[in-house]
Amino acid sequence: MSEAREKILRGIRRSLGRGPRLGEERAALQARLASPRPNLIPKRARLPHAEQVVLFQAMAEKLDATVARVSSLAEVPDAVAEYLAARNLPTTIRMSPDPELDAIPWDRRPLLTLHRGRAAPEDLVGLTPAFAGIAETGTLMFASGAARPATINFMPDTHIAVLRSSQVVGDYETAFARLRAAAGREDGLFMPRTVNLVTGPSRTGDIEQTLILGAHGPRRLHVVLVDDEAH
Amino acid sequence: MSAFPVTSRNFRKNTAKAHADENLRKALKRMESGAIVRRAAVVAELPEFDALRDEALAIKNHVLGNLDFYLERFEAQVKAQGGHVHWCATPRQARETILSICQAVGARTATKGKSMIAEEIALNPFLEENGIEPVETDLGEYIIQLADEPPSHIIGPALHKTKEQVTELFHQHHRKYGREERVTDPQALVNEAREILRQKYIDADVGITGANFLIAETGSTIIVTNEGNGDLTQMLPRVHVVITSIEKVVPTLEDVSTILRVLARSATGQEFSSYTTFSTGPKRAGDLDGPEQFHVVLLDNGRSDLLGTEMQDLLRCIRCGACMNHCPVYHSVGGHAYGWVYPGPIGAALDPHFLGIEEAQHLPNASTFCGRCESVCPMRIPLPDIMRHWRERAFESAVTPPQQRFGIRLWAWVAMRPALYRAGARLAMRLLAWLGRREGRLSSLPFAGGWTAGRDLPAPQGRTFQELWAARRGARK
Ligand code: SF4
Numbered sequence: 001m002s003e004a005r006e007k008i009l010r011g012i013r014r015s016l017g018r019g020p021r022l023g024e025e026r027a028a029l030q031a032r033l034a035s036p037r038p039n040l041i042p043k044r045a046r047l048p049h050a051e052q053v054v055l056f057q058a059m060a061e062k063l064d065a066t067v068a069r070v071s072s073l074a075e076v077p078d079a080v081a082e083y084l085a086a087r088n089l090p091t092t093i094r095m096s097p098d099p100e101l102d103a104i105p106w107d108r109r110p111l112l113t114l115h116r117g118r119a120a121p122e123d124l125v126g127l128t129p130a131f132a133g134i135a136e137t138g139t140l141m142f143a144s145g146a147a148r149p150a151t152i153n154f155m156p157d158t159h160i161a162v163l164r165s166s167q168v169v170g171d172y173e174t175a176f177a178r179l180r181a182a183a184g185r186e187d188g189l190f191m192p193r194t195v196n197l198v199t200g201p202s203r204t205g206d207i208e209q210t211l212i213l214g215a216h217g218p219r220r221l222h223v224v225l226v227d228d229e230a231h
Numbered sequence: 232m233s234a235f236p237v238t239s240r241n242f243r244k245n246t247a248k249a250h251a252d253e254n255l256r257k258a259l260k261r262m263e264s265g266a267i268v269r270r271a272a273v274v275a276e277l278p279e280f281d282a283l284r285d286e287a288l289a290i291k292n293h294v295l296g297n298l299d300f301y302l303e304r305f306e307a308q309v310k311a312q313g314g315h316v317h318w319c320a321t322p323r324q325a326r327e328t329i330l331s332i333c334q335a336v337g338a339r340t341a342t343k344g345k346s347m348i349a350e351e352i353a354l355n356p357f358l359e360e361n362g363i364e365p366v367e368t369d370l371g372e373y374i375i376q377l378a379d380e381p382p383s384h385i386i387g388p389a390l391h392k393t394k395e396q397v398t399e400l401f402h403q404h405h406r407k408y409g410r411e412e413r414v415t416d417p418q419a420l421v422n423e424a425r426e427i428l429r430q431k432y433i434d435a436d437v438g439i440t441g442a443n444f445l446i447a448e449t450g451s452t453i454i455v456t457n458e459g460n461g462d463l464t465q466m467l468p469r470v471h472v473v474i475t476s477i478e479k480v481v482p483t484l485e486d487v488s489t490i491l492r493v494l495a496r497s498a499t500g501q502e503f504s505s506y507t508t509f510s511t512g513p514k515r516a517g518d519l520d521g522p523e524q525f526h527v528v529l530l531d532n533g534r535s536d537l538l539g540t541e542m543q544d545l546l547r548c549i550r551c552g553a554c555m556n557h558c559p560v561y562h563s564v565g566g567h568a569y570g571w572v573y574p575g576p577i578g579a580a581l582d583p584h585f586l587g588i589e590e591a592q593h594l595p596n597a598s599t600f601c602g603r604c605e606s607v608c609p610m611r612i613p614l615p616d617i618m619r620h621w622r623e624r625a626f627e628s629a630v631t632p633p634q635q636r637f638g639i640r641l642w643a644w645v646a647m648r649p650a651l652y653r654a655g656a657r658l659a660m661r662l663l664a665w666l667g668r669r670e671g672r673l674s675s676l677p678f679a680g681g682w683t684a685g686r687d688l689p690a691p692q693g694r695t696f697q698e699l700w701a702a703r704r705g706a707r708k
Contacts, residue, residue, distance in 0.1 A: 009299050015536060036482075042283075191450075204457060212421045215458035217458065217459020
């Protein structure tokens, strides 16, 4: 279809009444891409970090997620087990094969059965590490990778995310900047195959505009928010 | 499913049908109270909303002025990460491209996330004709696929269906999966669709999604959804095809963040949609899931011709649906009456471009020019102005029927002769006042039967606007 490609590009230039962008104009456009600048950031996101963590929790809860705050990674197994028990949910968990999650002392709750790997159709509970928490809308960011299959974020009925408080940022832009910085490259080729921004559980309004949770993705979203910062 | 039957030409007939449809009336009523209130509430929570709209508008205008540059850059970034970009000038090229991608992997079924571009190119019937079963996975799209109907709203495709109708459709189509029971509760209906579609995602060879945005900086495509179906559609099959159009490109992740802040708020009145997903190339070395192939099908379909014209602003549209949610005409006739893929004010402004002004001549007239669409449009698209341009074009190209043309000419001739106009208006007012003297209203009028069929005209008080105006000015002096 390279014929179509030329045709479309030529058509665009003809309509705009100019040739291809060259020279200085082109350099200016390239510079805009090379050093992306945030536009207006809403005031609600521009807060001291501790308040951003509070806002993250408040917004996530407002948008139908649940949040449990714990003070160390060692408390995560208890938090997970209690969450599942309180809702009568199964204790077999599909977990990302992620070193950080592996470092959690799971043997404290021997009744939790952990399976590592990508999600399978029969998995009912999934557990994955978040890359960031975005305070302005209580949104979680997940970055896929060999240790973080994206299927776990979507297939199980219940999705539990582990988020560290140092990962909470005010706005989407800061989360993206961290993603860029984590890859350490400036050519734009830093995105993981899948980046999911997740805000609350799956929902639909397609039957008489009635809100129903759990359309195709998880019915429940639970965040275990781990305090990992010195106060 | 049959191809989207274009019935824009029959707009008047379609509206009469819509008015007689009791279920549709109820659905539209629900929308009026629901969508408008939700949007207003969430907008009130964000004081920067209007400033963000201005920025979003500026970003898109910048893109449109440099569209060739950003598309080339997007393409280069997709390729650098192992994906493919297929440029398609026409719907036919896009359909054939998708078919050959499917055939190359011997696909028998393709799951689909919601895509208006797929509707625009009439993809489903084409795949079916060629032996590939398309399975819609968005609940609304799934419902109308079972009903063999086109979508009636760009965000809520099955908005016109009642839960009783959904119950019947599921009962009829799910028996083959061993489901005999009639399910009536919305939650149970959603569960049933969820269970049946789960297997479809797993069995599909190809997953087709649309894209809300394309990012030039990173070569990513973005979908914004609430159900999570678009995600399962793209992560479980071997091949992910993105069907999209050229105006969806945005420079950077920062730019798209700005636009995302106005999208969900305008569309569904949510702070943010449940899932905003960025897809970049196929799965990476070591990844345990994700598609092996990533294809972006980039459609023009005449969009490039709109650049540099008074219609260019249409290309800023992010398909949020706010204009139809707030449109009194849409509230009255629903989406199907417009007779093509894009209904409501955006459809009235855009469809004539795709269908030709002759086919779509009634759509730009389906407006009271109340301006609500423009006032809520997050991208500040001057929809009424664009509809007016189309009206002018229809008049110039003699598409407007002779009677109407004669009427408009006559009116123009009279309007340019103030004394005659005043005398005519005075005579008409007195006549109407006399005719309606008993009831205080008129239940039928010559040349306005369509208008009076559903309502009465209050009888005028016998004085013209100019007379009242003159009297008021005189009184003030
Ligand atoms: S025209 Fe504006 S309000 Fe209508 S769908 Fe497009 S962006 Fe939304």
